[in-house]
Amino acid sequence: MQPFDYVKPNDLSEVVQLLSQAKGQAKLLAGGTDLLISMTGGGMNPELLIDIKGVPEMAGLEFKAAQGMRLGAAVTMAELAADSDVRKYYPMLAEACEAIGSPAIRNRATLGGNLCHGSPGADTAPALICYDAMCTIIGEKGERIVPLSEFFADRMQTILAPAETLVSLTLAAPVADSAGxxxxxxxxxxxxxxxxxxxxxxxxxxxxxxxxxxxxxxxxxxxxxxxxxxxxxxxxxxxxxxxxxxxxxxxxxxxxxxxxxxxxxxxxxxxxxxxxxxxxxxxxxxxxxxx
Ligand SMILES: Cc1cc2nc3c(=O)[nH]c(=O)nc-3n(C[C@H](O)[C@H](O)[C@H](O)COP(=O)(O)OP(=O)(O)OC[C@H]3O[C@@H](n4cnc5c(N)ncnc54)[C@H](O)[C@@H]3O)c2cc1C
Known part of the structure; x- marks a missing residue:
């Protein structure tokens, strides 16, 4: 692994600023369960790692019956699988998160990392697409909102530009009679x-x-x-x-x-x-x- 700098910003505006200054030479570090493998054996050598685990705008889960659910991109698989609203209203997502890796992986691995890695096998993606998930993305030019079904560009590629960050996902409000x-x-x-x-x-x-x-x-x-x-x-x-x-x-x-x-x-x-x-x-x- 090549040497790199590490920084842990306190809020989202700092993340946007750091990514824009890095001119494509930085990577966001969430749980690191995919990124560190790419850096040790996959030929990825970022000059800067930006740790997003402490960014408040990317944390937390919030359910409102009429609006649906907001999922922070930095929430872990373990948090999602244990959340009572996810289990009740979006059970396929809870099932997918519960089945990811091992307890150690689920305690580190984040939702945003799972999607932004761009793997066709990201286990959260099919359930989230069924729940009409919308992605909130922020970059130098501001915010954009994109359906998750349009987020993946090709194998291991998403539509994110190098200086963009996936901040959160919003799931459609649940319908009383549904099954999955x-x-x-x-x-x-x-x-x-x-x-x-x-x-x-x-x-x-x-x-x-x-x-x-x-x-x-x-x-x-x-x-x-x-x-x-x-x-x-x-x-x-x-x-x-x-x-x-x-x-x-x-x-x-x-x-x-x-x-x-x-x-x-x-x-x-x-x-x-x-x-x-x-x-x-x-x-x-x-x-x-x-x-
Ligand atoms: C032993 C093992 C078992 C696994 N089992 C499974 C499994 O069963 N199912 C499955 O789907 N996956 C599995 N994985 C893969 C991995 O754990 C998941 O994809 C995980 O969710 C990645 O999240 P992370 O937070 O660790 O991402 P990281 O490794 O931190 O990041 C992954 C990539 O996404 C980028 N990124 C992260 N967050 C953001 C963001 N918010 N905005 C923009 N870019 C971002 C990073 O820069 C990096 O390029 C496994 C991995 C291991 C090592």
């Missing part, structure tokens, strides 16, 4: 490497009955939303042929690649199986609540 299932197919020692993940969520209201969201992880260069599959299911409780069709549309959206963990065709197969199971289970859970 997050499934990960895992492999590896300790089973911590996700081969494919599928999040399925449905909201039910008089105006918008059976409104679906389906998102995939590790199935394309970025996490993706499957709009064609959602559209086929919309409006009423889906029957078997519709579920089969939606699962096969989700598979068609996937663009997995071969790697040493699994072939692309195996990953495509997994998407279809997990999507079908997710839709069936989500449908049954919502029906139990409303019928």
């Amino acid at each position: 299932v997050y499934q990960m197919f895992r492999q590896g020692r300790g089973g911590y490497i996700t081969l494919v993940s599928v999040a399925v969520h449905v909201d039910y209201s008089e105006e918008n009955p059976w409104a679906w969201r389906i998102a995939l992880g590790s199935a394309a260069p970025t996490p993706i939303r499957c709009r064609a599959a959602e559209d086929i299911l919309r409006g009423s409780r889906p029957k078997s042929p519709q579920i089969e069709q939606a699962a096969s549309l989700a598979r068609a959206d996937a663009r997995p690649t071969d790697d040493f963990r699994a072939s692309a065709s195996y990953r495509s197969f997994l998407v279809e199986v997990l999507a079908r199971r997710g839709i069936e289970e989500t449908s049954a859970r919502l029906a139990r609540g409303i019928e």
